[in-house]
Amino acid sequence: MQPRIPRQSAGEQGVRPPDGTDADARFSPELSSVVSGARRRAVRDGDRQIDTAHLLHSLLEYDPEARAVIGEGPQLARLLGYLVQRSIGYGLRWQSTVEDSGAVPVVSGVAGLSPLAAAAMEDARARAAGRGAERARGVDLLAALVADPQARAVEVLGRAAVEPRTVLARVAGHLGTSSR
Incomplete structure (x- = not known):
């Protein structure tokens, strides 16, 4: 029987393959940890x-820069509370379904990611490249996760009273770029 989520790549296990052989080489080491954490959470x-909610949860867990953009205090606690509840009730309706809004083209070759999560990863890379960075950071992924209003991450943010447009503006301010 095939596992539902593919095994971790060498890069996600802490073993760095030679340059030019890793499709995720455009991610910072911290962002690679986020993806590994999201994979473990999904399993x-x-x-x-x-999906995008797994990525958001892992991002907030592993990346202090992304947490700082969301903000401290009750809002962050409420958001993390909703993300934790996913596995014990909230979000169970998502099990056995594919996260896909139809608004973004399907990104092929990204095993184990929902179409929206794969698109968010590509968008994070594009955001980093757009500001001249070689590797995407957590805040790039955070901005990408909130860009599609149909994403599960956006639904969770809404339930926690975190406005996605505000998150985009905070990311832009943090990076010194314009939001898109």
């Missing part, structure tokens, strides 16, 4: 794919 939750 533990019994989900078929890593």
Whole structure:
């Protein structure tokens, strides 16, 4: 029987392959940890794919820069509370479904990610390249996760009273760029 979520790549296990051989070489080491954490969370939750909510949860868990953009205090606590509840009730309706709004083209070759999560990863890379950075950071992924209003990450943010446009503006301010 094939596992529902593919095994971790060498890069995600902490073993760095030679340059030019890793498709995720455009991610910072911290962002690679985020993807690994999201994969573990998806497997533990019994989900078929890593979705944008898994990525958001892992991002807030592993990346202090992304947490700072969201803000401290009750808003962050409420958001993390909703993300934790996903595996014990909230979000169970997502199990055995594919996260896909139809608004973005399907990104092929990204095994284990929902179409929206794969598109967010590509968007994070594009955002980093747009500001001249070689590797995407957590804040690039955060901006990409909130860009599609149909993303599960956006639904969770809404339930926690975190406005996605505000998150985009905070990311832009943090990076010194314009939001898109």
